[in-house]
Amino acid sequence: MKTEAITVNIGPQHPSTHGVFRLRVTFDGEVIQDVEAVFGYLHRGSEKLAEERTYTQVITLTDRLDYVASMTNNQAYVLACENLMDIEVPERGQYLRMIAAELQRIASHFVATGFLLQDLGAMATPLMYGFRERERILDMFEMLCGARITNTYMRIGGVFQDAPEEFWGSLRSFLDGMPGFLDEFDSLLRGNEILLARTKDIGVLEASEAINCSVTGPVLRSTGVAWDLRKVDPYELYPRIKFDIPIGTNGDNYDRFVIRLAEIRQSISIIDQCYEQIEAGPVRSTNELLFYPKTGDAYGKVEAPKGELGFYLVSDGGIAPYRCKIRSPSLINLTMIKDLLIGSKLSDMIVTLGSIDINMGEVDR
Amino acid sequence: MTEVLDHTKLANIVRNGIKGSVCRESTGDLSVELEKLRDVLGFLQKEESLDFKLLNSITAVDYIEFFQLVYHLTSLTHNHCAVIKVDIFDRSNPTAPSVIDIWRGADYQEREIYDLMGIQFKDHPNLKRLLLWEGFDGHPLRKDYLEPPLPYNWPQGG
Numbered sequence: 226m227k228t229e230a231i232t233v234n235i236g237p238q239h240p241s242t243h244g245v246f247r248l249r250v251t252f253d254g255e256v257i258q259d260v261e262a263v264f265g266y267l268h269r270g271s272e273k274l275a276e277e278r279t280y281t282q283v284i285t286l287t288d289r290l291d292y293v294a295s296m297t298n299n300q301a302y303v304l305a306c307e308n309l310m311d312i313e314v315p316e317r318g319q320y321l322r323m324i325a326a327e328l329q330r331i332a333s334h335f336v337a338t339g340f341l342l343q344d345l346g347a348m349a350t351p352l353m354y355g356f357r358e359r360e361r362i363l364d365m366f367e368m369l370c371g372a373r374i375t376n377t378y379m380r381i382g383g384v385f386q387d388a389p390e391e392f393w394g395s396l397r398s399f400l401d402g403m404p405g406f407l408d409e410f411d412s413l414l415r416g417n418e419i420l421l422a423r424t425k426d427i428g429v430l431e432a433s434e435a436i437n438c439s440v441t442g443p444v445l446r447s448t449g450v451a452w453d454l455r456k457v458d459p460y461e462l463y464p465r466i467k468f469d470i471p472i473g474t475n476g477d478n479y480d481r482f483v484i485r486l487a488e489i490r491q492s493i494s495i496i497d498q499c500y501e502q503i504e505a506g507p508v509r510s511t512n513e514l515l516f517y518p519k520t521g522d523a524y525g526k527v528e529a530p531k532g533e534l535g536f537y538l539v540s541d542g543g544i545a546p547y548r549c550k551i552r553s554p555s556l557i558n559l560t561m562i563k564d565l566l567i568g569s570k571l572s573d574m575i576v577t578l579g580s581i582d583i584n585m586g587e588v589d590r
Numbered sequence: 591m592t593e594v595l596d597h598t599k600l601a602n603i604v605r606n607g608i609k610g611s612v613c614r615e616s617t618g619d620l621s622v623e624l625e626k627l628r629d630v631l632g633f634l635q636k637e638e639s640l641d642f643k644l645l646n647s648i649t650a651v652d653y654i655e656f657f658q659l660v661y662h663l664t665s666l667t668h669n670h671c672a673v674i675k676v677d678i679f680d681r682s683n684p685t686a687p688s689v690i691d692i693w694r695g696a697d698y699q700e701r702e703i704y705d706l707m708g709i710q711f712k713d714h715p716n717l718k719r720l721l722l723w724e725g726f727d728g729h730p731l732r733k734d735y736l737e738p739p740l741p742y743n744w745p746q747g748g
Contacts, residue, residue, distance in 0.1 A: 264720055264721055265719075265720065265721040265722060265723065268721040268722065270730060272706070272731060273706075273730055273731055436643050436644055436666065437643070437693055437694050437695065438693075438694045438695045439644060439645050439646065439647075439693060439694075439695025439696075440695070450666065452666055457591075457592060457669055458591060458592035458669075459591065522660075524662060524673070526646075533646065535646060535647060535662070537647065537649045537660065537662070539651055547651075548649070548651045548652075550647070550649040550651075552646060552647035552662075556698055556702075557647075557695055557698065557699070559698070560694060560695050560697050560698055561694070589721055590721075
């Protein structure tokens with residue numbers, strides 16, 4: 226019997242591609258022979274737009290990169306600006322930034338694990354539990370800055386405003402409730418036979434290959450490399466905080482899933498310590514809105530939920546960045562997608578893609 | 591803390607490894623000759639005392655007189671980083687060597703630079719536009735790029 230390979234477009238309008246992302250996949254029966262990723266459906270030219278806006282206005286553009294993790298985008302950008310301009314941030318401002326960033330990490334990881342399980346066929350239940358907790362985080366963001374998704378909370382030299390009184394109460398009750406919720410979430414999922422069968426030893430990534438492909442974040446750590454910028458190149462006040470870097474052993478889909486849950490626990494402990502350590506004081510060192518940094522360049526990076534998010538800024542002494550390059554972890558983590566997918570089955574492709582956790586706003590910028 | 595390698599120390603190691611490759615050094619970064627770029631980057635990855643196994647990012651900047659490629663490198667074992675810059679003066683047909691066989695992570699980044707800045711990467715196996723569509727005219731991140739006028743009129747629009 227004569228057979229031939231068939232090429233199928235998966236996306237750009239497909240719920241499992243997490244946005245407008247297209248994969249051209251060549252199948253031999255159900256086995257993947259070749260994969261080609263096609264990007265650009267959400268390209269808005271953020272880097273070009275940034276060249277025409279003042280340094281402060283660009284913060285609003287960064288919200289729209291990875292729109293489920295706006296706080297860490299803000300943080301990476303303002304850190305790059307502060308490197309460029311040598312601006313100090315008051316301690317309370319740094320603590321507030323860390324609290325916001327870690328809350329955002331929790332929210333982003335809930336979205337990632339929730340949708341991964343949704344892709345696996347666990348319809349809605351884990352996703353809704355994850356979203357219920359994420360909703361509480363978004364409520365807290367609303368208290369901080371009035372916005373839930375596109376926050377623009379951080380400013381060059383600090384944060385927009387101090388947290389209101391009711392924020393601390395909500396934060397405390399959130400922190401107290403989370404460990405119990407996570408235990409429940411874990412017991413619901415970790416022992417689930419279907420989950421184990423569908424994720425263990427599937428989409429395995431080697432550590433050396435991952436590093437060579439510039440992969441960062443939970444995907445790199447799942448291969449057993451303890452590389453977390455909060456630890457190896459600490460920014461803000463992370464040196465004062467005690468936390469562990471969860472790492473995996475096999476680099477498979479299961480490890481990537483479990484690491485995210487472990488990171489949520491670490492984030493809770495980080496926020497807890499910030500809550501204990503934070504003291505009264507100013508939150509912002511400068512109220513300037515216009516900056517004229519001297520000619521030069523600077524690179525600022527943070528450990529975003531998806532990996533290393535970096536901003537490379539070039540200044541020509543003017544009011545707007547001369548060049549604003551965004552190093553997006555989602556795009557670069559997709560470099561090794563061929564290795565992960567070729568040879569696997571169609572059904573595993575969806576799970577592997579979900580476990581990498583991409584966000585198209587950040588891939589296409 | 592990731593240590594930024596001292597530029598004189600780094601420049602000396604690179605000078606000893608690849609002769610005549612460094613054209614200037616300044617605080618925090620090192621500029622190399624375009625012809626020697628591949629040799630230098632390959633050397634930086636393999637040399638054990640440097641061990642730059644992770645390519646953080648590649649950036650292209652349009653300085654009007656020349657294009658500049660900026661390579662951010664990190665060593666995971668020694669926990670240090672370095673910035674390598676290279677200038678491309680040929681504006682009509684800017685070309686740089688591809689580093690995809692040194693770091694595969696360069697794949698999409700070089701395609702993106704080709705797409706938005708119009709720099710050709712020699713020996714890249716699949717050099718085509720990444721974000722914009724085939725047939726798009728021009729390279730928008732260049733400073734002399736002008737948005738073409740819309741080919742149609744929108745009667746209700748301004």
